[in-house]
Amino acid sequence: MAVTETARSGAGRAVRPMRRPARPWNPNKRRKSKSLTLIMTLGLIYSLLPLFWLLVNASKTENNLFSTDGLWFGGHFALLDNIRQTLTYNNGQFVQWFGNTLLYVVAGAGGATVLATLGGYGLAKFDFPGKRGVLAVVLGAVAVPSTALAVPTFLMFSKIGLVNTPWAIIIPSLINPFGLYLMWIFARDAVPTELLEAARVDGAREWRVFFSITLRLLRPGMITVLLFAVVATWNNYFLPLVMLDQPKWYPLTVGLDQWDAQSQTAGGSPIFNLVLTGSLLMILPIMVVFLVMQRYWQSGLTAGSVKQ
Structure with a gap:
């Protein structure tokens, strides 16, 4: 509302607004903005x-x-011609690698998101013996780089005959300590305990409470974990390089690296233009996923950051 003043004498005098004092010019603030x-x-x-x-x-x-x-x-x-050559080179090898990558992402990243959601919700809203120990193990696992576990995982999988199969990539991708920790923090603040108790009093079982109430509240956190898991699985290079030696199971990361190394082998012809085109085609799906899921990702990162 504008602040006004009236004349001291004369009932019919006009009312004029009072001027607000001008803010002092701050050159440091303007310099900081620039x-x-x-x-x-x-x-x-x-x-x-x-x-x-x-x-x-x-x-x-x-x-x-x-x-x-x-x-x-x-x-x-020659972009369109390079795309055509990339998709058809060596009997459509790029398309096969693209399908393998989609398989690893859907099964590995999708499964990791489901397990992280269930585990994070359980750690946040249920009390059980050894809970502190589980949280300590999860926090310790977050600090261990995945590349350090690639060779031990290869030795273990070679004993049970899973090397050179898709399971050698999918099973390790299901373990996501960071996603579990993120969902635990998110579920602790995003799901009110009183709401769960009210549903239980009304006779709802735990699975119905989870799918009808909890899952909707955890959606932003799930999207965030899913995006991190998709990017990690899509760009996974060292684990497939260790686990696979058959080109038919290669993901795009290892396959394009093999194309790049082709020029250094005896009798190999350089196809750097196809490697670059394949790299461009490889990052497009990730860009589309981030643009589509951006609003869910941002809300998932900020949820729980302010204490109510």
């Missing part, structure tokens, strides 16, 4: 430059890759 804008701009350029470089060079032929500027288009625009 600095933050410059830093964010440089960070954006740093993030988009590799993607731009990949797009530019995926549109070149094998001969133009080394005869033109790497940061700009040159020669014949």
